[in-house]
Amino acid sequence: MRFALYIAKRYFFSKKKHHAINWVSIISVCGVAVSTIALICILSVFNGFQSVIEGLFSNFDPPLEITAVRGKTFEPDSIKVVLQDAAIETFCEVIQDNALVCYGDKQQPVRVKGVPTNYNTINQLDSILLDGRFSLDDKYVNTAVLGVGLARTLGAGVHFVEPFWLYVPRRNTSVNMLQPEKSFYREFGYVSGIFMVQQEKYDQQLMLVSLDLARKLYDYPTCVTAIELKLKPGSDEKKVQARMQQLLGDDYRIKNRYEQQEDFFHMLQVEKWVTYLILSFILLIAVFNIIGSLSMLMIDKKKDVQVLQNLGATSSMIRTIFLFEGWMIAVVGALVGVVIGLFLCFLQMEFGLISLGGGDGFVIADYPVKIVLSDILLVLGTVILLGFLAAFYPAKHYNDKE
Secondary structure: OHHHHHHHHHHHHOOOOOHHHHHHHHHHHHHHHHHHHHHHHHHHHHHHHHHHHHHHHHOOOOOEEEEEOOOOOEOHHHHHHHHOOOOEEEEEEEEEEEEEEEEOOEEEEEEEEEEOOOHHHOOOHHHHEEEEOOOOOOOOOOEEEEEHHHHHHHOOOOOOOOOEEEEEEOOOOOOOOOOHHHHEEEEEEEEEEEEOOOOHHHHOOEEEEEHHHHHHHHOOOOOEOEEEEEEOOOOOHHHHHHHHHHHHHHHEEEEEHHHHOHHHHHHHHHHHHHHHHHHHHHHHHHHHHHHHHHHHHHHHOHHHHHHHHHOOOOHHHHHHHHHHHHHHHHHHHHHHHHHHHHHHHHHHHHHOOOEOOOHHHOOOOEOOOOOOHHHHHHHHHHHHHHHHHHHHHHHHOOOOOO
């Protein structure tokens, strides 16, 4: 094996009799390297976008959220044993449901989220407020904090003198066609703050109100739709989540930030791996050059092979030499591609060479990049595997008797 590898290295680095073989080998290495660079850079950009989006959601989504598997609401007392966990720093009861908001002559379906006055201790709401302040405990009137898109749609703003009106259908009652307004709970309030998460589901649809107002609107005297948890610094989120889930059983689900936005992140992962498969197919086409390079090398080295056979080399050893030769083309191309790809990623991270071109309308100015070791190992493994398969076919079918 060591002898075969030694001969393969000599063949790889030495000049061939025909210059065309050298050029084909160089083209093979370059093709593999370019495909590897593309894989490294594209996967790193996808990781960068995911990291940016996780940061945006983390400003609003709690570290852990408890919801009922069956039904919309549950009693907080039913999970009291979990709320006494030593890893919990604080928790908040939440009521979230649909409503219709009217402001002037404008109407808009919204997602109303009733939260306690200390809700900003769970999330980083102060960092995402554009105007006003987080205030839901005015003694005289109801107040609300709106997403920036919703405020723009309604034409509402902080300290505007005109109130908004919230309409929610009464529970367990039929609609009175003669007096339909009596079939709805109705409450008014004023905008105290406007936030921006840079995500449409929050900015365009969400309205934060006090928990007391939400209980009155939805007629939930004691029930909640979710309980949001903040853990103490240094707590192992996964272990706490698993421990709580085991205590609560199958009737409740405890979600981390990723699981709270599962559909979104799942779509992002699907896009990432579909792109990986497409680029891997392009890589497969590039490694086909190895077949041509090996075939030409076999013709060029017939006399050398005859000498090796006279010295006692077996047919298996000759095939191994050419197999290593083809594999070395793939490995060298992969290593060169990884080095250049990582270098380009670092340049993008430090200097932002490629911008998104969206001006002030984008969350970030340049393409984000995040290098993940598992992706680099995956790319290396893919290139080496495809290179081995491409070299295996001509090496296996080499006719040493010719």
